[in-house]
Amino acid sequence: MHDWLQLMWESLPPLLYAGVVFTVPLTLLSFVLGLSLGFATALTRLFAPAPLVAVVRFYVWLIRGTPLLVQLFLIFYGLPKVGIVFDPFPAALIGFSLNVGAYTSEVIRAVIQSVPKGQWEAAYSIGMTWRQAMQRTILPQATRVAVPPLANTFISLIKDTSLAAVLTVPEIFQAAQRIASVTYEPLILYTETALIYLLFSSVLSWGQQKLEIHFGQHLTQEGARP
Template identity: 75%
Template structure:
């Protein structure tokens, strides 16, 4: 068996374990919390003009205008200088959450704005208040439009979690770096890590395509009934 194949097979369990214990939980938690932050920010900008909306716009501007790696360094290495010390996983989770929140807020703001005003009027005409109209009429329609861009954001987040290695989170990429430090085979190990990320992204992309197909069929069914 070739040396490179032996090394890849021997290192595969360690890489997969790091992905299972750190990369996947970090991705899921960051996206879940980031989506909640993004929805809150989008609703504030759309329906609460004033100082609060200005604060949210400033947050989105800062996050979208600075590199994610810099944000992670500020949280993990910068905050201790003012007495705030976080472990690596928590710092990464906060950094990714804030980053995802800023980007998803723009996606959600756009899709909510794209729902025709007639839908609001129809909801109000049957006695719904603002909250009921949002939950039962506006968000379900906006969600179908938001699935493709949000899915792309999630897939990108899977790959972006490799940046957490820079602040010592022992996720998949840092596991590869540790093996490189003892095997002195960076090309083989980094290719293997890339292939694992590629496999994850491919599975998620396939799942995204199926979800979009199902939503399109559901949307066409509703349009036909209307």
């Protein structure tokens, strides 16, 4: 076996371990928390009083207008200057969740607004409350439209978690950096890391296609009903 192949084979277990133990949980937790925050932010922008709308608009503007790497540095390295200290993983989780929340809020707001107003009127006409109309009429329709952009956000997030390496979170890229510092083979290690991220992204892209087909068929079936 060639030396580079042997190095890649020997490095694979620690890289995969870092992916399973840190990268995947960080991605899942950040997406769930960020999506929840994004949903709350979108509803606030659409239905809340003006002062609350101004607050969430400022949050979205701030997060979308600054680099994710800078946000992570501010949370992990900047906040300790004012007495707020986070361990690496929680700091990364907060940073990614805030970032995902801002971007998904715009997606959710747009898909809710894309539902025709007549759907609201129809729901109210049969005696539904606002909550019932949202749960039974608006969100099911909006979800089908939201699947592709939200799936893209999730796929991007799993790649963005490599930035957690700057906070010393021992995820895939940070594990590759440690091995490269010992073996002095950065090209091989970083290529292997890229292939692992590519594998994760490809699997998620396949899942996204399945979801889109599922929702597309469901929508077609509903449209075909008399």
